[in-house]
Amino acid sequence: MDSDLLVIGGGITGMMAALHLAEAGARVRIVDAGENAGTWANAGSLHVQMQSRFMRLYPDQVPAVEASLPLYKAAAEEWVRLDALYGPFELVRKGGLMLAEGAEQLRFLEGKARREEARGLSVEMLDRAALDGIAPWLGPQILGAELCRDEGKLNPLMANARLLAELDRRGVARVQDRIIGLEQQTNGLVAVGRAAVYRADQIIIASAWGAGDIVRGLGVDIPTKAEPLHMNITEAAAVSIGHLIQHAERSITLKQLGQGQIVIGGGWPAQDRGRETPPAVLAGSFLGNVALAARLVPQIGGLRVIRTWAGMNTTADGASTIGRLPQASRVVMALPGDAGYTLGPLVAKMAAAVTLGAMPEADMVRYTPARFAA
Amino acid sequence: MTQAAEHFTFDGHSVPLRAGQSLAAALTDAGLRRFRQTAKGAARGVFCGMGVCQDCLVTVDGVPNRRACMTAAAPGQQVLTQNPFPDLATAKVPLAAHPARVIAPDLLVVGGGAGGLSAAIAARAAGASVVILDERKVGGGQYFKQSAVSAPLDAQQAAGAELLAQALAAGAKLIGEVEIWGAFDGLLFLAEHKGAALVARPRAAIIATGAYERPEIRPGWTLPGVMTTGAAQTLWRSYRTLPGKRVAIVGSGPLNLQVGRELALGGAEVVMIAERGPAPWLRPLASAVLAFADPGLVLSGLRMLSDLRKRGAPVRHGTRLDRIDAEGSALRVTVTDGAKTTAVTADAVLMNAGFDPQNEILRLLGARANYDPAFGHLRVVRDERCATSVPGLYAVGDCAGLGGAPAAMAEGRIAGRAAAAELGFGDGYDVFADQRQLRRHRRFQRQLWALHDVAPRLPEVPDDTLICRCEEIDAGQIRQGLGERPGHAGTLKRATRVGMGRCQGRYCGLVAARLVAAATGMPVDERSYFAPRVPIKPVAISSILAAEEALKDGL
Ligand SMILES: Cc1cc2nc3c(=O)[nH]c(=O)nc-3n(C[C@H](O)[C@H](O)[C@H](O)COP(=O)(O)OP(=O)(O)OC[C@H]3O[C@@H](n4cnc5c(N)ncnc54)[C@H](O)[C@@H]3O)c2cc1C
Ligand SMILES: Cc1cc2nc3c(=O)[nH]c(=O)nc-3n(C[C@H](O)[C@H](O)[C@H](O)COP(=O)(O)OP(=O)(O)OC[C@H]3O[C@@H](n4cnc5c(N)ncnc54)[C@H](O)[C@@H]3O)c2cc1C
Ligand code: FES
Numbered sequence: 001m002d003s004d005l006l007v008i009g010g011g012i013t014g015m016m017a018a019l020h021l022a023e024a025g026a027r028v029r030i031v032d033a034g035e036n037a038g039t040w041a042n043a044g045s046l047h048v049q050m051q052s053r054f055m056r057l058y059p060d061q062v063p064a065v066e067a068s069l070p071l072y073k074a075a076a077e078e079w080v081r082l083d084a085l086y087g088p089f090e091l092v093r094k095g096g097l098m099l100a101e102g103a104e105q106l107r108f109l110e111g112k113a114r115r116e117e118a119r120g121l122s123v124e125m126l127d128r129a130a131l132d133g134i135a136p137w138l139g140p141q142i143l144g145a146e147l148c149r150d151e152g153k154l155n156p157l158m159a160n161a162r163l164l165a166e167l168d169r170r171g172v173a174r175v176q177d178r179i180i181g182l183e184q185q186t187n188g189l190v191a192v193g194r195a196a197v198y199r200a201d202q203i204i205i206a207s208a209w210g211a212g213d214i215v216r217g218l219g220v221d222i223p224t225k226a227e228p229l230h231m232n233i234t235e236a237a238a239v240s241i242g243h244l245i246q247h248a249e250r251s252i253t254l255k256q257l258g259q260g261q262i263v264i265g266g267g268w269p270a271q272d273r274g275r276e277t278p279p280a281v282l283a284g285s286f287l288g289n290v291a292l293a294a295r296l297v298p299q300i301g302g303l304r305v306i307r308t309w310a311g312m313n314t315t316a317d318g319a320s321t322i323g324r325l326p327q328a329s330r331v332v333m334a335l336p337g338d339a340g341y342t343l344g345p346l347v348a349k350m351a352a353a354v355t356l357g358a359m360p361e362a363d364m365v366r367y368t369p370a371r372f373a374a
Numbered sequence: 375m376t377q378a379a380e381h382f383t384f385d386g387h388s389v390p391l392r393a394g395q396s397l398a399a400a401l402t403d404a405g406l407r408r409f410r411q412t413a414k415g416a417a418r419g420v421f422c423g424m425g426v427c428q429d430c431l432v433t434v435d436g437v438p439n440r441r442a443c444m445t446a447a448a449p450g451q452q453v454l455t456q457n458p459f460p461d462l463a464t465a466k467v468p469l470a471a472h473p474a475r476v477i478a479p480d481l482l483v484v485g486g487g488a489g490g491l492s493a494a495i496a497a498r499a500a501g502a503s504v505v506i507l508d509e510r511k512v513g514g515g516q517y518f519k520q521s522a523v524s525a526p527l528d529a530q531q532a533a534g535a536e537l538l539a540q541a542l543a544a545g546a547k548l549i550g551e552v553e554i555w556g557a558f559d560g561l562l563f564l565a566e567h568k569g570a571a572l573v574a575r576p577r578a579a580i581i582a583t584g585a586y587e588r589p590e591i592r593p594g595w596t597l598p599g600v601m602t603t604g605a606a607q608t609l610w611r612s613y614r615t616l617p618g619k620r621v622a623i624v625g626s627g628p629l630n631l632q633v634g635r636e637l638a639l640g641g642a643e644v645v646m647i648a649e650r651g652p653a654p655w656l657r658p659l660a661s662a663v664l665a666f667a668d669p670g671l672v673l674s675g676l677r678m679l680s681d682l683r684k685r686g687a688p689v690r691h692g693t694r695l696d697r698i699d700a701e702g703s704a705l706r707v708t709v710t711d712g713a714k715t716t717a718v719t720a721d722a723v724l725m726n727a728g729f730d731p732q733n734e735i736l737r738l739l740g741a742r743a744n745y746d747p748a749f750g751h752l753r754v755v756r757d758e759r760c761a762t763s764v765p766g767l768y769a770v771g772d773c774a775g776l777g778g779a780p781a782a783m784a785e786g787r788i789a790g791r792a793a794a795a796e797l798g799f800g801d802g803y804d805v806f807a808d809q810r811q812l813r814r815h816r817r818f819q820r821q822l823w824a825l826h827d828v829a830p831r832l833p834e835v836p837d838d839t840l841i842c843r844c845e846e847i848d849a850g851q852i853r854q855g856l857g858e859r860p861g862h863a864g865t866l867k868r869a870t871r872v873g874m875g876r877c878q879g880r881y882c883g884l885v886a887a888r889l890v891a892a893a894t895g896m897p898v899d900e901r902s903y904f905a906p907r908v909p910i911k912p913v914a915i916s917s918i919l920a921a922e923e924a925l926k927d928g929l
Contacts (some may be wrong), residue, residue: 034861040868137462157868165858202553235439235876235912238459258414260459271559281908283558283925291922294915301467301919302438302460304912306876309905 006031006191006200006212008179009207011039012341013334015163017355021299022170024356030167031191031198033178035276036226037136038208038340039183041311043200043231043265046079047339048072049116049123049148052108053251054318054338056337061318065338067366068319069119072339073150075346082345086166087161090258096151096244097126097135099142099296105248109146114224122149129231135243137299146260151244153255156341179207181217182331189330202355206334206348207316210275211321218327222372223316224292224335228270228279230310232290234303236260245296254293262300264293270310279310314340322367323348333369376418381448384432389453392614394522397442397453398423398430399613407598409442410456414846422606423518424555425509426732428876429596429843432457436466439912443605446511450895462821467916470570474924479505479547480797482576483791484554484735487515489771489782490582491541496790497580498544500800505574506541507552507565512539512612516584516604517779520811527611555909557735559583561766564921566913571921574772578766578793581736582786584730585772588750589881590625591833594698595725596840599705601604603726607633616642618721620709624695625727626650626826631678633724634687634735644687645718648709650727650827653691660824690716698723723869728828731773735908739764745898749776749823750830751884752900757791758809759802760785768793779824781815784808832892833885842882844875852889860893863904879904 005021007014010032018028050069057060076093083091083362106125113123126134127144135145167174177193182203191198191214205211209226241256252266268285286308294301314335320343321335334351337341350367353359381388382397391400398420408417410431418429423443432443433454438460442453442758460579481497483490486508486681494504495752514520518534526532538690542548552572556564563574587602599618603625606617610633620643623630628648638644654660682689696708696715708717730751741762743752753775760768768789771782787808795802833841837850855870863886866872870885873879879886887902897901 135451161869168858234915236459237465238461240462278905280559281560283564283908286556286908287564287918287922287925290915290918294919296465298464299465301466301916302462302914304439304876304914305909305918306912307874307878308907308909321768 004201005204006198006202007204007206008032008191009205009210010174011037011206011208012160012163013205013208014206014346015167016345017206017334017352018172019163019167019170020352021204021348021355022167022172024352025130029173029175029200031175031177031179031193033210034176036204036209036278036312037313038313039156040346041229041231041309042156042341042351043253043255043263044154044159044341045255045339046070046076046093046152046154047096047342048076048121048150049098049146050112051246051339052248053097056249058166058315064318066115067121069116069121071320071346072342073121075343076150076152078346078349079154080289083154086162087159089162090155091152092154092242092258093150094242095147095149096246097131097145097147098246098248099138099145100248101143102150103143106144107146109248112147116148123200124149135241137240137297139296139298142296153244155257178335181214182328184328202330202332204332204351204355206209206351208245208335208340209312211333213334215325215331218325219324220325220327220369220372222321222333222335222369224313226272226275227313227315228272228310229265229267229313230270230279230281230285230289230308231263231265232286232308233264233304233307234262234300237262237303241297247292247296250292252289252292252296254297257333259326262303264289267313281308281310281313320347320367321369321372322347323364324355325374326370355366382447382451382453384453385455390660391447392448392523395446395447395613395615396522397432397434397445399609399615400447401442402609402617403615405897408455408477411458412846415628416596416846417598418596418627420601420605422586422602423608424786425911426877426880427843430845433457436464437468437560438465443608444509447859449757466516467571468914470878470916470920472570474573474920475567476575476924477504477505478575480577481793481801482507482547482574483577483582484539484563484579484586485515485582485771485773486548486550487582487584487771487782488499488517488779489584489786490580490778491537492514492783492786493580493582493768493770493790493793494541494546495544496795497548497757497788497799498541500791500794502794502797502799504546505573505576506548507554507572508548508550508614509553511550513548513550519608521614522612523614531611553911553913554735555911557674557908558908563710565918568912569917571917571924573921573924577797578768580768580770580786580789580793581773582769582771582782583732583735583773585731585776586880588728588730590725590727591839591841591881592696592697593839594700594705594836597705598698598700599721600698600723600725603629603633603724606637606724608639609639610640615695616640617724619721620645620704620720620725622718622720623647624707624709625725626828627726627728628675628822628826629726630724631675631682631689635678635681638685638687644682644685645720646694646707646709647682647689649689649691650694651691651825654825656691657825660821664692677740681777695725729772731775733773734910736762736769736773737900738765738908738910739767741767741769743900745900745902746775747830747898749828749887751775752903760789761792765795765897776819778815778819780828781812781819784812784815788812830884832886841885842872842875842879844877845873846869846884847872852886856889856893860890863887863890863902866882866890867904873904877926878910895896
């Protein structure tokens with residue numbers, strides 16, 4: 001099979017990369033294993049401020065995330081652009097509230113807010129009285145919160161469906177297959193799949209947790225790791241929660257969709273059942289995650305949870321990986337890293353620009369795959 | 375009928391109730407059938423009558439989204455039509471009746487019907503400690519459905535009362551009004567009991583959750599007053615409530631005839647029974663085979679038909695539902711035999727076009743299953759002891775694939791003994807007689823259903839007919855979603871929202887799997903359906919909070 005450009009991975013990053021490349025006139029094919037895409041499991045939170053969960057779990061990666069903050073802000077703005085272009089995706093950008101329950105948590109948030117402000121984010125500390133004005137439904141134990149105005153939420157099912165339709169419209173071919181590795185053959189580089197071999201002028205790798213394995217044979221060691229997570233959703237209520245809710249210390253995201261359902265998540269672990277089966281929901285995560293939500297927003301206690309689901313998030317070293325592989329210059333990496341749905345479209349746009357030779361790579365040293373030379 | 379002495383209010387109007395009645399029954403008695411309003415403004419009422427469809431939701435004393443069919447009516451209750459978007463600021467959090475509770479019996483039996491009760495009796499006889507959990511207040515399951523308002527109605531209820539009494543006398547503990555919503559590896563079950571949390575950690579479990587009914591998906595099937603045949607049967611057998619004065623019944627199978635007869639005896643006017651299958655006298659061979667398998671049951675079947683005829687209830691064979699339309703406060707039911715259509719007017723339309731197993735707990739725990747194309751549903755893989763592919767997990771009765779009450783009882787006895795033996799109680803032997811009976815019951819079932827027509831169907835309906843009741847997704851939207859990318863039922867779900875509502879695709883999910891199979895040419899198998907996920911039934915956040923507190927230190 002021949003095409004000008006091959007995109008491996010058909011999640012949000014692969015879809016958007018293919019869309020940009022097709023718009024530029026290239027012949028594009030997406031090969032996707034059709035398994036465990038974070039894109040079809042994610043909750044549609046547009047994350048911009050540093051996530052406390054992440055800071056706690058991966059303290060070594062915090063400097064990388066902090067340095068990427070402007071990227072997150074630009075990524076949220078890229079979503080606003082896409083919403084206008086291909087939407088509506090029920091995108092709302094009322095901001096995100098990170099809640100503090102004690103004085104120490106408040107101090108932590110104050111410090112964090114200062115660092116984020118220095119990186120250009122629009123943040124503000126709110127005391128309880130101020131919170132009562134915009135979020136009177138918070139539990140009485142909440143002392144204050146950091147408001148990040150850059151944050152928001154959207155309906156990922158809508159966005160994914162619209163973007164898929166757009167790919168169809170542009171004639172981007174999509175094939176279901178799993179790529180095992182890349183091979184240097186006499187007439188160029190090919191991707192070897194289980195079902196077929198794919199030849200292309202350039203290959204864009206947007207396969208998230210599956211990326212590390214694909215490039216390992218080329219002597220690159222990108223530590224992509226599959227992280228099974230789960231989400232919960234309630235039945236609908238009148239829409240009254242406009243913000244994205246997080247906590248200064250504990251793992252939680254809570255928001256209300258345009259149709260009234262409340263989506264609760266925040267990175268609680270699910271049970272890994274291999275790459276070809278979706279992860280299973282763990283009792284402890286389900287109880288812990290929903291109970292925490294009910295303590296922060298007691299008013300949801302009268303609603304019922306109607307469903308959970310689990311999917312694969314991808315972590316690496318905290319920063320995105322965008323750019324050509326030094327070891328194989330016709331391979332371009334497009335890995336968003338943490339909060340990958342937020343970052344996906346922007347990362348895809350940058351990777352597409354690199355592929356088309358339109359972006360000076362010097363601007364992107366922070367994200368270069370060269371940092372993973374084995 | 376006993377005198378109504380007490381009242382509750384519905385949207386401010388006083389409604390009489392009889393002690394023991396469900397809210398759904400008391401409202402139906404009062405001629406009220408619109409319980410909730412959908413997001414698109416349609417009215418809905420009782421449909422499944424067994425806690426599955428989530429269409430009978432009402433607000434009770436400020437707590438939103440209570441199922442009227444599963445909630446007891448009580449004097450002084452303030453009941454409101456359920457608005458689709460309750461206001462969080464005023465929605466009351468349900469109060470738990472008692473603290474969370476953790477149980478750890480040798481054997482947990484989920485479902486107190488024919489199969490579950492029989493299993494409990496056998497396991498107790500061998501010496502295992504047994505707890506039976508059932509979501510209904512009234513025990514006995516679907517076949518032995520007990521009365522909540524009076525003494526047994528007939529021999530069938532009396533036999534059920536006897537089986538219940540036997541289980542209790544044997545020392546099995548039966549806890550009612552317990553809804554199991556979660557099952558996890560290592561056999562951990564999470565449930566809601568009157569608003570409180572109940573946690574079970576048994577050494578082994580027998581799942582006996584029975585079946586639910588397959589509807590006729592046709593235009594008008596979501597209108598208030600249209601319900602499953604079993605829902606009407608529960609209204610009558612458990613609460614002495616007629617679903618309406620004039621009743622039409624559509625679909626296929628013996629339950630329709632049986633309930634038609636019961637309601638006619640109870641004073642309803644059965645204006646028509648439309649049966650998809652051809653008349654038995656047109657299939658002498660099948661009828662003869664059936665008579666050979668169980669002459670007694672054939673006789674009672676023939677008596678049923680003649681009883682119905684005596685009461686002027688016309689049974690039309692080879693006839694199916696075409697559509698249902700609202701006609702003032704009544705329903706106009708149009709049926710067709712392929713050549714000509716006929717319409718009748720009724721107050722209630724009952725439908726049953728077969729059964730589908732309630733296998734959610736089994737699938738959640740990873741029990742393997744095979745697709746049975748004749749019945750159009752999954753049959754859980756079991757060995758001769760009714761053990762599933764998951765260690766310590768047994769399945770009996772209709773939840774493993776339709777088999778009927780006598781087979782459920784034989785399976786219950788076999789599994790009860792086997793599970794007890796596995797735990798070190800008794801020797802697990804002495805199953806020969808039960809195995810032989812089981813073979814006979816299964817042979818009879820095959821021949822019985824050969825007289826009816828419960829083949830799985832693709833919905834041949836106009837584009838504007840709803841397929842997904844909860845999310846109000848119509849056939850046109852689903853056809854469009856299929857056209858774009860057929861893939862898998864899960865893909866169709868994400869593309870169209872089919873199956874994303876409160877009933878979790880109990881009705882539309884099976885149709886989606888069939889449609890995808892037809893579009894892709896792939897055969898249906900256990901992976902064709904929506905992925906099983908907790909909670910298997912919607913569960914109150916307040917109850918999750920209570921379970922979390924109970925288990926905080928020990929999970
Ligand atoms: C439950 C959950 C909730 C989340 N919520 C949010 C949120 O609210 N906000 C947010 O910003 N982020 C969220 N995330 C993270 C986000 O979903 C992901 O980071 C993002 O979707 C990644 O997009 P992607 O396109 O890079 O990769 P993915 O969407 O993961 O897609 C990768 C694709 O590559 C394919 N693939 C892998 N290996 C191969 C191979 N060898 N050959 C062929 N194909 C292959 C996979 O099958 C998959 O389709 C969440 C994640 C999870 C799991
Ligand atoms: C609505 C209906 C009416 C029927 N009427 C007749 C009839 O009149 N005559 C006839 O011959 N056959 C009838 N059948 C078929 C007959 O019910 C079965 O063949 C027989 O009852 C099977 O026994 P069982 O033990 O497998 O299931 P059941 O008798 O259905 O018992 C299952 C029990 O499990 C409980 N349960 C289910 N899920 C949960 C959960 N998550 N948590 C807690 N408890 C749970 C239910 O409340 C129920 O009591 C009917 C079936 C249905 C669905
Ligand atoms: S009628 Fe009550 S849940 Fe179906």
